[in-house]
Amino acid sequence: MAKYASQNPILVAVDCIIFGYDGEKLKLLVIKRAIEPIKDHWSLMGGFVHADENLDGAAKRILLELTGLHDLYLEQLKTYGELSRDPIERTISVAYFALIDINKYSTQINDRFHAEWFELKAVPTLIFDHDLMVKDAINKLRYRAALEPILFELLPKKFTIPQLQVLYEEVYDTLVDNRNFIRKISASGLLIKQSQKDKSASKKGAFYFKLDKAKHKAQFQFLNLLPKNKGTELQ
Amino acid sequence: MAKYASQNPILVAVDCIIFGYDGEKLKLLVIKRAIEPIKDHWSLMGGFVHADENLDGAAKRILLELTGLHDLYLEQLKTYGELSRDPIERTISVAYFALIDINKYSTQINDRFHAEWFELKAVPTLIFDHDLMVKDAINKLRYRAALEPILFELLPKKFTIPQLQVLYEEVYDTLVDNRNFIRKISASGLLIKQSQKDKSASKKGAFYFKLDKAKHKAQFQFLNLLPKNKGTELQ
DNA sequence: ACAAAAGTGTTATCACTACACCCATGC
DNA sequence: GCATGGGTGTAGTGATAACACTTTTGT
CATH class of the missing domain: 3.90.79.10 (Nucleoside Triphosphate Pyrophosphohydrolase)
Known part of the structure; x- marks a missing residue:
């Protein structure tokens, strides 16, 4: 060579x-x-x-x-x-x-x-x-x-919405309104609700969700899960 | 060493x-x-x-x-x-x-x-x-x-809004509604209108603008100059 | 007067934010 | 029965997209 x-x-x-x-x-x-x-x-x-x-x-x-x-x-x-x-x-x-x-x-x-x-x-x-x-x-x-929905890589296959929300709060070092968060993540269609609940964190228990991988890959989408100009100072 | x-x-x-x-x-x-x-x-x-x-x-x-x-x-x-x-x-x-x-x-x-x-x-x-x-x-x-407003790096110091619009259209390989484009770019406050016109491209002439560099650096902002889900398939 | 590009307004829809209460359960 | 975290609904506001005509001026 x-x-x-x-x-x-x-x-x-x-x-x-x-x-x-x-x-x-x-x-x-x-x-x-x-x-x-x-x-x-x-x-x-x-x-x-x-x-x-x-x-x-x-x-x-x-x-x-x-x-x-x-x-x-x-x-x-x-x-x-x-x-x-x-x-x-x-x-x-x-x-x-x-x-x-x-x-x-x-x-x-x-x-x-x-x-x-x-x-x-x-x-x-x-x-x-x-x-x-x-x-x-x-x-x-x-x-x-x-x-893009990459934070799911940090979660187990089955995860709860409160877990996901805390993760976003951690990543952006901010607090998120849970009602708006749930509405947005639901509207994205990325999650599939499971029948089981995670009871480790509360008495009521929180439903597990799985990521819909087909959608995850297919539709590239702006997630916009955070309020504008909040935590999104990306430098 | x-x-x-x-x-x-x-x-x-x-x-x-x-x-x-x-x-x-x-x-x-x-x-x-x-x-x-x-x-x-x-x-x-x-x-x-x-x-x-x-x-x-x-x-x-x-x-x-x-x-x-x-x-x-x-x-x-x-x-x-x-x-x-x-x-x-x-x-x-x-x-x-x-x-x-x-x-x-x-x-x-x-x-x-x-x-x-x-x-x-x-x-x-x-x-x-x-x-x-x-x-x-x-x-x-x-x-x-x-x-981020980086496309201004491709333009001369003084440029017209039609030039800027065509540039966005080129970068995203799409067409943009000029009325909405002007409204958004004006609302961003990034441009400073000059008194002269560029008459090379039309009889009426188009006003020159300059980039407000202070704002450009200070406020990091989502520009969002394109309609959602149009040209923004970033892969 | 006409061609060619610049510039301007409105409306209907949608998305967003802010906000407070009920639910299910284990103890 | 009460404490704990999970889950739900609404209304007001602001942003967006869609849309067509008038203006200016050189020829």
Whole structure:
């Protein structure tokens, strides 16, 4: 195979911003970095891109190593390439964000990496430019969730409307009127009501719903579940 | 400086999707590739990231080489890393999209690169995965323009409302009711009416407007200049 | 006077927000 | 029977889409 002469290869890493929801709080999964430099500082889960994998493949591999899971929602966020972002050696990093249902996967998080969930407002300072990545990821999550039904990726297959509402409130750090919320989400036609109720959170119990995946994929729709100009300052 | 041992550096390139508007048609700037492989095929303007520049810097340098211009609107789109996307040697490419006013800059496009503007619907097949990049860029442009006033980057400082309307029609490949369009754009408060008229396109003449940059930056706003579910199938 | 593009108003419909009470159940 | 969270309805307001004619001016 021919080569491009006299060009300058660079290390390429992938870092994952992993959002999780446990039915109450939106959280971020971070690990204690196991290698120098700045060993034992909090960091996003990441790793170098291997010669035999593409970028999505690298992100999937890294998530698999940490969580033992595949088929997570995964979306490329942005690529970070400041010269001094990694003090050891120049490395550009392709950031991905992932969405997972914490309860489903909590047992499978790999202890080897000393991973820990933090509420978004209580995430410790992270190494390198990872704080910036998290900030960008939150913005992108808000941006996307305002237009497309991606937050369902954070919920179990069966979920209640109160759970969904709290999730929106968490993502946009705001409060939502439950009557209007129910009307809008019902009008979207995205939900299929189940006959069972979830009685874990209240005595009356709340009906379970499932996402109508056909509609989810077919009709791209503006969701607009939040009041205008409320929580939607996307920056 | 220490190094990460036994990792695998990769060539990193930047490719630019350059949109331009001449007051009538939305166009894409492509060049005839000057180097092997597939010399003389149409390609996006691109180049490798140097050791002493960050990603944004590389994109700016490449745009400067082609157009002789700085201070263009430039936004990172996505990073492409399929194993075989460049047949010569593995290269990942960070794609950027740029917006420019064709009339302003037409004289400065560097002939050395055999650059040519094509209407979006008549862009020839491009090398590698550049067709995919263009498709993604159009989607992102639509996505962004639906929420933020970025299309002004494609217009001269003074422009008329009919020009702006045609631009929206071009970007979304749809027709817009001029009465509703004028009402919405006026209500946004983003435009400042000038006293002069542009008489090049009609006998009556159309008033020039300028963008109110303070408002443009200050109030992030949903523009919503198009009827719902019309042209806004963002995929 | 006529052609060509710019600019202007109204109405009916729909969507949104704000708001307060009843329901079902477990204890 | 009461405390807890789940679920329902309405009215007023504002935004939207659909629609056709008049204005200006160069030729």
